[in-house]
Amino acid sequence: MTTVWNLDAAGIDRAMTPLRPDGDATDRRNAFASAAWSFLVEPGDRIAGALVRERGAADALEAILGRPAASTLATIDVSASEMAEALARWEPRLDSAAFFRALATAASIDANLVIPRDEVWPNGLLDLRDHAPHVLWCRGSIGALPSTERAVAVVGARASTGYGEHVAMDFAAGFSSRGYTVVSGGAYGIDGMAHRATLACGGTTVAVLAGGVDQLYPSGHEELLRRIMAAGVVLSEVSPGGAPTRWRFLQRNRLIAAMAGVTVVVEAGYRSGSLNTATHARDLDRPVAVVPGPITSGASAGCHRLLRTNPAATLVTTVAEALELLGEVANAEGGLPADNPDAIRVLDALSSSRTRSVTEIASRSGLAATTVSAVLGTLALDGRVESTEGGWRRIDSR
Amino acid sequence: MTTVWNLDAAGIDRAMTPLRPDGDATDRRNAFASAAWSFLVEPGDRIAGALVRERGAADALEAILGRPAASTLATIDVSASEMAEALARWEPRLDSAAFFRALATAASIDANLVIPRDEVWPNGLLDLRDHAPHVLWCRGSIGALPSTERAVAVVGARASTGYGEHVAMDFAAGFSSRGYTVVSGGAYGIDGMAHRATLACGGTTVAVLAGGVDQLYPSGHEELLRRIMAAGVVLSEVSPGGAPTRWRFLQRNRLIAAMAGVTVVVEAGYRSGSLNTATHARDLDRPVAVVPGPITSGASAGCHRLLRTNPAATLVTTVAEALELLGEVANAEGGLPADNPDAIRVLDALSSSRTRSVTEIASRSGLAATTVSAVLGTLALDGRVESTEGGWRRIDSR
Numbered sequence: 054m055t056t057v058w059n060l061d062a063a064g065i066d067r068a069m070t071p072l073r074p075d076g077d078a079t080d081r082r083n084a085f086a087s088a089a090w091s092f093l094v095e096p097g098d099r100i101a102g103a104l105v106r107e108r109g110a111a112d113a114l115e116a117i118l119g120r121p122a123a124s125t126l127a128t129i130d131v132s133a134s135e136m137a138e139a140l141a142r143w144e145p146r147l148d149s150a151a152f153f154r155a156l157a158t159a160a161s162i163d164a165n166l167v168i169p170r171d172e173v174w175p176n177g178l179l180d181l182r183d184h185a186p187h188v189l190w191c192r193g194s195i196g197a198l199p200s201t202e203r204a205v206a207v208v209g210a211r212a213s214t215g216y217g218e219h220v221a222m223d224f225a226a227g228f229s230s231r232g233y234t235v236v237s238g239g240a241y242g243i244d245g246m247a248h249r250a251t252l253a254c255g256g257t258t259v260a261v262l263a264g265g266v267d268q269l270y271p272s273g274h275e276e277l278l279r280r281i282m283a284a285g286v287v288l289s290e291v292s293p294g295g296a297p298t299r300w301r302f303l304q305r306n307r308l309i310a311a312m313a314g315v316t317v318v319v320e321a322g323y324r325s326g327s328l329n330t331a332t333h334a335r336d337l338d339r340p341v342a343v344v345p346g347p348i349t350s351g352a353s354a355g356c357h358r359l360l361r362t363n364p365a366a367t368l369v370t371t372v373a374e375a376l377e378l379l380g381e382v383a384n385a386e387g388g389l390p391a392d393n394p395d396a397i398r399v400l401d402a403l404s405s406s407r408t409r410s411v412t413e414i415a416s417r418s419g420l421a422a423t424t425v426s427a428v429l430g431t432l433a434l435d436g437r438v439e440s441t442e443g444g445w446r447r448i449d450s451r
Numbered sequence: 452m453t454t455v456w457n458l459d460a461a462g463i464d465r466a467m468t469p470l471r472p473d474g475d476a477t478d479r480r481n482a483f484a485s486a487a488w489s490f491l492v493e494p495g496d497r498i499a500g501a502l503v504r505e506r507g508a509a510d511a512l513e514a515i516l517g518r519p520a521a522s523t524l525a526t527i528d529v530s531a532s533e534m535a536e537a538l539a540r541w542e543p544r545l546d547s548a549a550f551f552r553a554l555a556t557a558a559s560i561d562a563n564l565v566i567p568r569d570e571v572w573p574n575g576l577l578d579l580r581d582h583a584p585h586v587l588w589c590r591g592s593i594g595a596l597p598s599t600e601r602a603v604a605v606v607g608a609r610a611s612t613g614y615g616e617h618v619a620m621d622f623a624a625g626f627s628s629r630g631y632t633v634v635s636g637g638a639y640g641i642d643g644m645a646h647r648a649t650l651a652c653g654g655t656t657v658a659v660l661a662g663g664v665d666q667l668y669p670s671g672h673e674e675l676l677r678r679i680m681a682a683g684v685v686l687s688e689v690s691p692g693g694a695p696t697r698w699r700f701l702q703r704n705r706l707i708a709a710m711a712g713v714t715v716v717v718e719a720g721y722r723s724g725s726l727n728t729a730t731h732a733r734d735l736d737r738p739v740a741v742v743p744g745p746i747t748s749g750a751s752a753g754c755h756r757l758l759r760t761n762p763a764a765t766l767v768t769t770v771a772e773a774l775e776l777l778g779e780v781a782n783a784e785g786g787l788p789a790d791n792p793d794a795i796r797v798l799d800a801l802s803s804s805r806t807r808s809v810t811e812i813a814s815r816s817g818l819a820a821t822t823v824s825a826v827l828g829t830l831a832l833d834g835r836v837e838s839t840e841g842g843w844r845r846i847d848s849r
Contacts, residue, residue: 141822143817146817370755
């Protein structure tokens, strides 16, 4: 296969200007290299990630374009044989004409290219280390890219039920009304409901796509995704033109998990992709909040499976419980009823309709008369019992 | 208060014969003493339990009837002041006439008295140690008393929903059809459904009451409790005539938890008594299986609370998962889909409608051509792809 890679400086600058309007020529050259990596390799390619982290995107790109021996690129983290394999799998895509077409497509849809050194780069993605994305192709407001501490992922089954949709809306509305950005995958079902509820609350939402952002997928959500662009951002690490393959869906899930401080799984079938998002979250030491449902509902089977098998998964029933996992202090809640056992027994032995003597109460409750007297005194202070001439009576007013 | 305690041997023998038809005079004297303890003290009285465990029921009874100084009864586990308090709280019930009336009531309803030394004594109750019951007043077949290894408690809200009732029936039927005894509290809602489903399957079920077995409580379940007597056993540690007080309900729950190898909580409101049963189970190191439900259902709020706060609680969705907690080997289940990543990427790059060359597949998948060839070979063996003259095609038949 013949591969061509055009590194003409003027051409690069021309192609990159619309995607990095605020950058200078150096910035555009760097961003071009990062974008090229996103074009050349599949999401999550560890060898590419390690090479770029070590050398920077531009140097790393130049290095592989020089057709080096694999051994010269091998490092402590990457063996020569791994590098040789990687060079072989990148080779088929070394076609700069195709890459320039992707850049032109991005420009034509007013996309922005965000790279790791940008201030708006979501800090959570850094935790992906060698598996981090090289760029984010963004449509909408790049200012909507969230910091992990203020982002919650709400994900779940495409084949959702009314119950799950209700919960997704409720949770998304709760998060966004408290100022959290809601991250999801733009899919039918739970994802769509989470985005919609956030938009309805005037909140910020981020849709992470598995394919290029030039294709608003799924097509039934084109209108929704355009609304997300208007109020937030639609993004992908895959360059324009890239198809939403199954592999990219699985890898897309790692971005959702990494971007958010907590991932909430609302409904998930037994083999749902949301379980994969949860696995990514666990690998990143991020908490996973899981909403249970009826055991008779297949749409909750994956949630229950997560709760049974994933140590990072915590059952949640409210927005506050999910945010607790982010470290937010929850509202104080009452504990289990901790009534004094003797008090329970004395109250049992009393009647509200007739009075009883201490001796009678002692016999009925199986407590000593002295204990009964002491307990009655305390209960009287609480307004739970009253003393009359005939003896003691229970007050049931509350 | 004047107390009288008749220890006339002939009177004891006469009163006890109907309750211990197979015993001799010595047996009946011992059983009488155990029964007297169940009459004198409230369920779970630790001091009574310790005294009886140390001296035996008959000696312990004689000892306290002699109005001893508390210090002579104090032991390593019980201080003199604790013993003095205990003697004071037992004193009001030292009325043998009332006790003999309870024995006569028991005889009149054909109750049997089971004591800890009996072979049918449920072995799980021994784990309660000083808090163990002194006797079980039983109606029905004492042969139905279960060993812990073969008993499952199914408990839950009185205010159950259709969902919870369905699950209770499903679980009880599953347990009883596998030969497990279903233990519950005879209450409305989940308890009643568990008993009913077990009876419907021809299984064995045990109802543990909070008050004396002469009162079939709740009255709306009188018919059900009579059916349980016919096919299993209705029992209480409280002597006939004893009212089902709130304290006794809480203590009754410890018997259910102790008798069963695993306690299944099907539905429970946020302050449900079933949470108390679960606490007893945890204190006994018994597993607690909890069925989740919709977070929008108040009848599941206690279940979710248990799963969030009780370390002994495990979420279960099937009978098999609940029995796993008893140590039963579950059916083998497939793990998460663990397809090879390269295989996923190659399958993504293939079409089922047209053929593609290895070079094209390599470019689309971002894998080296050599890797693609190797993966295609494996997939062909699995029948997932096929090779034709024009190249490779995906087979989507499954």
